Amino acid sequence: MSRRYLFLLAAAVIAIVVLGFFFETTGLISYGLIVVSVWLTMGILAAWLLALGFRKIRLVKRSFSLKTTLKLPLLLFLTGITGITFMNFYAPIALPSTTLPVSQQLAYMYETDQGDRFALRFRTLKERDRQRLQQTMVLYEQGLIETPEDQYHAAMIFQHGTEVKHYELAYLLAKQASESGVAEADGLWQDAYDRWMLAQGKPQRYGTQSTVTFTIWGISLE
Numbered sequence: 009m010s011r012r013y014l015f016l017l018a019a020a021v022i023a024i025v026v027l028g029f030f031f032e033t034t035g036l037i038s039y040g041l042i043v044v045s046v047w048l049t050m051g052i053l054a055a056w057l058l059a060l061g062f063r064k065i066r067l068v069k070r071s072f073s074l075k076t077t078l079k080l081p082l083l084l085f086l087t088g089i090t091g092i093t094f095m096n097f098y099a100p101i102a103l104p105s106t107t108l109p110v111s112q113q114l115a116y117m118y119e120t121d122q123g124d125r126f127a128l129r130f131r132t133l134k135e136r137d138r139q140r141l142q143q144t145m146v147l148y149e150q151g152l153i154e155t156p157e158d159q160y161h162a163a164m165i166f167q168h169g170t171e172v173k174h175y176e177l178a179y180l181l182a183k184q185a186s187e188s189g190v191a192e193a194d195g196l197w198q199d200a201y202d203r204w205m206l207a208q209g210k211p212q213r214y215g216t217q218s219t220v221t222f223t224i225w226g227i228s229l230e
Contacts, residue, residue: 017083024091028098028127035128038091045085052077095127102136103143110152117144118161121168140165141174148177156188163193167200175204 028034056074100123104116117140124133144165147153153162159181166178182197195216202212 013079013083017086020083020087021090024087025094028091028094032095032123032126034091035095036126038088038095039128041084041088041091045081045083045088048081048084049078052081092128096129096131099124099127099129099132099136102139106143110147111155111158113147114144114153114158114161114165118164121165137165137168141169153181156185156190156193159188160185160190160193160196163196163200167196167203172204172207175200175207179204 024034024038027037052074056077100120102117102120102124104113106113108116120136121140124136129136144153144162148162153159163178163182163185166174166181169175169178178200179197182193182200185193186197198214199216202214202217205212206217
């Protein structure tokens with residue numbers, strides 16, 4: 009590889025890491041780079057094979073250099089892998105200080121809940137979700153989740169729970185928030201209701217839940 013190409017590769021890797029410090033969506037961007045690199049590679053290989061076939065029947069005099077054209081998808085792929093790897097090892101703490109007001113605690117946990125998903129932090133997602141659920145449940149049992157915004161934030165956290173009770177609470181809180189004028193909760197209570205029903209072995213009502221499973225580095229995600 010030329011020095012110029014290695015410089016571009018290093019610059020791209022550094023750029024994706026720096027972005028990761030400031031934007032959680034770096035995970036999704038990195039995943040997009042990987043997908044683009046794979047499709048671009050397949051397109052280049054198909055074009056190269058086609059050109060090679062034309063050369064054999066003398067419709068063209070020579071085929072293009074495969075090594076040179078694959079440099080771009082390789083650059084995108086390595087940058088994407090770096091971004092996803094970085095986002096899985098760098099993350100803000102999942103939980104806020106319990107000395108903060110309840111609204112600030114819930115807002116912070118909501119932000120990290122959403123941020124983890126934009127960042128594709130599949131390596132630690134289950135544990136971080138568990139921590140948020142535990143702290144939110146404590147606040148709920150103490151009767152401290154009162155405002156519509158707090159109810160919405162708590163509902164989103166319970167929505168990513170693992171038990172029937174979590175989904176039931178997500179539905180109840182999101183419904184209350186929606187009825188109090190929180191527009192973002194309008195669709196959430198339907199999602200939570202369907203999850204609640206499915207968790208009990210019952211059919212969903214609103215048809216919001218579908219499952220797509222894919223694997224990254226041996227880890228299955230739904």
